[in-house]
Amino acid sequence: MDLSAINPVLLIASLMVAATPLLLAAIGELVVEKAGVLNLGVEGMMIVGAISGFAISVESGSPMLGLIAAMIGGALLSLLFAFLTQFALANQVASGLALTLFGLGLSALMGQSYVGIKPPAMATLDIPVISDIPVIGPILFSHDPVLYIGIALCAGVWAFLKFSRGGLVLRAVGESHDAAHALGYNVIRVRILAIMFGGACAGLGGAYISLIRVPQWTEGMTAGIGWIALALVVFASWKPWRVLLGAYLFGGINVLQLNLQAAGIAIPVEYLAMSPYLITILVLVIMSADKSGAPASLGRTFHASQ
Amino acid sequence: MKLTNLLTSAAMALGLATTAMAADTKVGFVYVGPVGDGGWTYEHDQGRKAVVEEFGDAVETVYVENVPEGADAERVITQMALQGADLIFTTSFGYMDPTINVAKKFPKVKFEHATGYKQADNVSVYSARFYEGRAVQGHIAGQMTKTNTIGYIASFPIPEVIRGINSAYIHAKEVNPDIQFKIIWAYTWFDPAKEADAAKALIEQGADVILQHTDSTAPQAAAQAAGNVITFGQASDMSEYAPYPRVSSIIDDWAPYYVARTKAVMDGTWESVNTWHGIGDGMVGIGEISDAVPAEIKASALALKDKLADGSYHAFTGPLKKQDGSDWLADGETADDGTLAGMNFYVEGLDAEIPN
Secondary structure (H helix, E strand, O other): OOHHHOOHHHHHHHHHHHHHHHHHHHHHHHHHHHOOOOOOOHHHHHHHHHHHHHHHHHHHOOHHHHHHHHHHHHHHHHHHHHHHHHHOOOOHHHHHHHHHHHHHHHHHHHOHHHOOOOOOOOOOOOOOOHHHOOOHHHHHOOOOHHHHHHHHHHHHHHHHHHHOHHHHHHHHHHHOHHHHHHOOOOHHHHHHHHHHHHHHHHHHHHHHHHHHHOOOOOOOOOOOHHHHHHHHHHHOOOOHHHHHHHHHHHHHHHHHHHHHHHOOOOOOHHHHHHHHHHHHHHHHHHHHHHOOOOOOOOOOOOOOOO | OHHHHHHHHHHHHHHHHHHOOOOOEEEEEEOOOOOOOOOHHHHHHHHHHHHHHHHHHHEEEEEEOOOOOOHHHHHHHHHHHHOOOOEEEEOOHHHHHHHHHHHHHOOOOEEEEEOOOOOEOOEEEEEEOHHHHHHHHHHHHHHHOOOOEEEEEEOOOOHHHHHHHHHHHHHHHHHOOOOEEEEEEOOOOOOHHHHHHHHHHHHHOOOOEEEEOOOOOHHHHHHHHHOOOEEEEOOOOOHHHOOOOEEEEEEEOOHHHHHHHHHHHHHOOOOOOEEEEOOOOOOEEEEOOOOOOOHHHHHHHHHHHHHHHHOOOOOOEOOEEEOOOOEEEOOOOEOOHHHHHOOOOOEOOOOOOOOO
């Protein structure tokens, strides 16, 4: 056992990387659910984003274009869900599951000619001077831009929901779509925009895995992170900062447990392997003791005539 | 994810039903990962393609990807048997009990289970002596490392994986007495993000050689990003990462076996057998050792490979002690297949514990 082998600075830096895809997908889903829509297709949108981003950045040679393509890809796929649930009034749970299945299949098809190819590298945001500061530099100032976008997005969503008029409308739609409709708000339009935002975030999260974190394309490479993002939103009681905390906790303990294993610490590996799930749930459940519940209209179908 | 697989296999079943008309012999394959993983499942699928090429229209092959180990596997295998498969290859350790269970219900269907140890009248087991490849890997790794630290991404604590760790360690230690192994159990065969994280954790803790027993190429990418770390292709050549970081590889070649067993079913000569082939029989290949490895190390690695191939040297040759210090093999004694097949201990010197 050699705990000194673990470098806390590198550990924190890599936990931030590990947490980012989860954070992006979860923050998108949070907005969707705040608007009263339950989209279980996060995993599907992530993987489609992962391959869209990968393909475009390989073809164009620009990782930035790839990330934009990933957002577009995720949003396009989410439009399918939006059509099914908002116009065809299909069941949201079933449509979401179908979206995941469809996304997994579609991405495998799209990715067939991209297996084993290396994407262009994303430059880290090495700001001279401040990224050289010991300890703080590597942790805060030497990451790829997407990681900062993730944190900024979290802050942005929080501010939007809490302070802006648009956020108020979105929450009204999620709490009581009938009341919002009676007030003259276009429930369907708000929800479609929210769904597209969720799709774009999930797509970006997927591309983060395929372009930056791994970086390569393999089928099924999101490996269930979309489902964890869904669970995270619930355990975080639909609050953006708790989503951030949960994502960092989950990513952090995941990285930490791998480091502890490598250092040969004498905790049975089985406990280490389940610790990220256990601790994240435990912490968030304790925090959600304030009984902040789900949006009241979550998962309910809306039609103006009803 | 369960539901995903349920629906995929339902869709597969539909596919089976519509295409199962022409050929006389039908061969099914159950895969643990996607065929595009670039590693384990990819090589099994190459074997399937070799069967198609060899027999053309006389044989029809079907496969299901991403089948989880456990109850889901049993359903998928049953489905294949019901759809009229004559021979079914189940290609992961965790399919062992499901394969045996289904085989009892379908005595006329032949089954082939990879890397397991439970045989029956209609269930053969086959595996490759990957540990021979691991010996060559350890031999190169021990001499290439500058930090004397080798990182090992293990999957599940089963004999197969433990054998690989022991074999790599013994041969690394032989050429470099100061060698240290850091082992991470990923508890997955295929999860690129997790494999990448594991590789990064090992690299951050000073490992400059990464050995993997998981199936994706993610650790190769992580090593490449780190810049001064070498890796070995696992199951497949992974040559897209050659010549650096990937300096060599262990390649599984299932094609001759799959062709032979399919032929046996067609001829009616199929019998339940226990096959365990190594470098000598061609089931384990050593991928080209790249120029990143100095010539003399390359030469001695190839010499070791030749000795393993012609049987003049066994990868587990005494004197060897178990981790707890008790004697295992006397000087010159070699391990028997029974002990190897059920290996559940580390050899002396490894500073880690096997999870239960």
